[in-house]
Amino acid sequence: MSVVGVWVRRMQGRDPGEQHRASTPLELLFDLCFVVAVAQASGQLHHGLAEGHPSVILGYAMVFFAIWWAWMNFTWFASAYDTDDVLYRLLTLVQIAGGLVLAAGVPRAFEHYDFTVITIGYVVMRVALVAQWLRAARQDPAGRAAALRYAVGIVVVQIGWLLRLLLPGDAAYVGFAVLVVAELAVPVWAEARGRRTSWHPGHINERYGLFTLIVLGECVSASTLAVQGATTRHGLSTGLLVTAAGGLVLLFAMWWSYFKHEATAALRVSQFTNMLWGYAHYVIFAAVAAVGAGLSVVAAGSDIPPAATAATVAVPVVGYLLVSGLLHARMRPGSVQLIPLLVAAALILLTAGGAGVLGVPAAILVIGLLVAALVGLGVVTANRTATRT
Template sequence: MKSDASVRAWYRPMRARRRDEAHRAATPLELFFDLCFVVAVALASEGLHHDVAEGHVGHGLVSYLSVFFAIWWAWVNFTWFASAYDTDDDVYRLTALVQIAGALILAAGVPRAFGEADFTTITYGYVVMRLAAMVNWLRAAAGDPAHRATALTFAVGVGVVQAGWLLRLLLPPAWLMPAFVVLVVADLLVPVLGERRRQTSWHPHHIAERYQLFTLIVLGEAVLSTSVAIQRGVDAGNGQLWSLAAAGTLIVFAIWWLYFDRPDPLPPASVRGALTWGYGHYFVFSSIAAVGAGLAVAVDHDLHAGHASARVAGYAVAVPVAVYLVALWALHLPAKRGVGRVLFPAAAALVLLAPWLFAPVDLIAGVLVALVAVTLVLRHRTATRTA
């Protein structure tokens, strides 16, 4: 009996889990996986902050979006696979740890990607993660005959695209960006082709919880920037930073409130809806982390520690906040009617006007607080009418 239990702990056939499984929650391994991504997100946010503060806005934006794609896409693929096939045997744990090691390699390459436009280390870390994922898909193909075609499509697709990422390192500089775009599209097409063969059995509540947890990770960057503003204000005796810290705190609180507004949003059941929901969160996650970078730029401007103008510093906060509002409106609020249908885009437009006025970060905070208040009133009215 003990021998059989030991074998089951080492290796279990990788069969699809049920979509209606009760009490499905994030595992300690998934939480550990998320924790290791904190470093990569923090370094990407810091790279964006440094470039914008020094006046290199275009370079910083391209580098940030490219680096964040690698971070986000590796996390997304691990998350959705685990939702459908997590066996928690020793082999699965080892492949997850390999993916975590790849995430740490990826994080180590972020500073060089921003400073020298050298994505070699990031590519190696990314490929390590994705090849470990390919092993898991091969296990799924062997253990789940019903989804074998889907699993093999994923395994072959991941392998081919990773070969493309490695070959990209051999290209001349002029071809690197076009090749990057082509490979990003190829990576995004793999789940489209795989899920159309037969949809995997990911758990909607589990996926929603996992996305909420990653939202908290990227929110941590904005919290850190707010804390730094307070600390630097105390050290410099600059009272203006206290106002900026208060505004940053309100912005972070509002972003959290709007994402976690009740009821919790679930990904659509259809393949097209789930892909749109999952892919669209790239803009939610990347914009939240960029808010932290923008607040840091605003602190630098107030302390005269950077080269960004007042308007650039304002837009460093306004643009990611506006992107967040539009992305959240598109993904989580499709059923809104009346005023609710235009509320978030209108708030985004007001946010983009703030850098042309006095104290833009304070104004952005005011718009977000007003948006939270209006959404609460509308939700209360809807609930009252329904009752």
């Protein structure tokens, strides 16, 4: 791709079999700006959990859906129609600006369940994305029907988000749930018949992997700042060192467990598999970011019971392991051993429940070692299978 860019290229679906298709600098900038919103959501979750407010989990789930869905919409469109000309870049930069507005609205969404600023950010992003889809419909006759369905679906649902701001009390929560279903249904409807969008399986696999790395990096940053703050306030202690060691082992093991599987080939199999891959990553991304929030709660300390403190780490870890494990088992049958996965998940929850006896730092270390042991078992099994083959 040209660094300077040309004014306008014809927007046609890119070749799904294109060799050496990699993420562009613009896509990486998009990810880095979106991780600002992820950090905001993770930080708000940390504060809510540390203060003993479990209701913050609902706000986190709602806000993270907004972040994830905006990222996902751009990612799949760019995989199919990235022309990298000036018009495409400008419209993408508008989407990034909308994402930063969304990030600015995260604290208010958590504190007052006021999604006005987030919705304004969505409007900015959606206007730019609809313009991209309409451009694709005009210039790519083969993909016109799907592109128009995307554009219409996005506009209709976005109007719904604006109208939701007028709903009072519990009706706003019901409206949110209805609109989430509508959002998830748009790609299913748009890709249901005719020529499907020509996204690139290898590129999509890389994009999801890179965003996973960025969210893991945000976890490392949040945990490090929490340890640093605790050290400044109370000095270095054995418990803090054990917590840091356990958190580091845990994050390393989570990275290994995600990247030991390759999904590119499976993404060529069926539309259902593709949708499952895309949608399941809501839980994966949200769980990884929540682990960072939990580690921050543990490192900084809180007044909630030890079992609840350890659960701020254990619960998202179990969610991450189960969803990513079952997803990879679907994508590549035989690649994941389900019984060890379920046993590890149960032991992690039991460890959190016993944090009052073990101590929270020791519980975090045990959780990290359990995930590492699960990864190690998978590596040994894979190597034995490869050797026999």
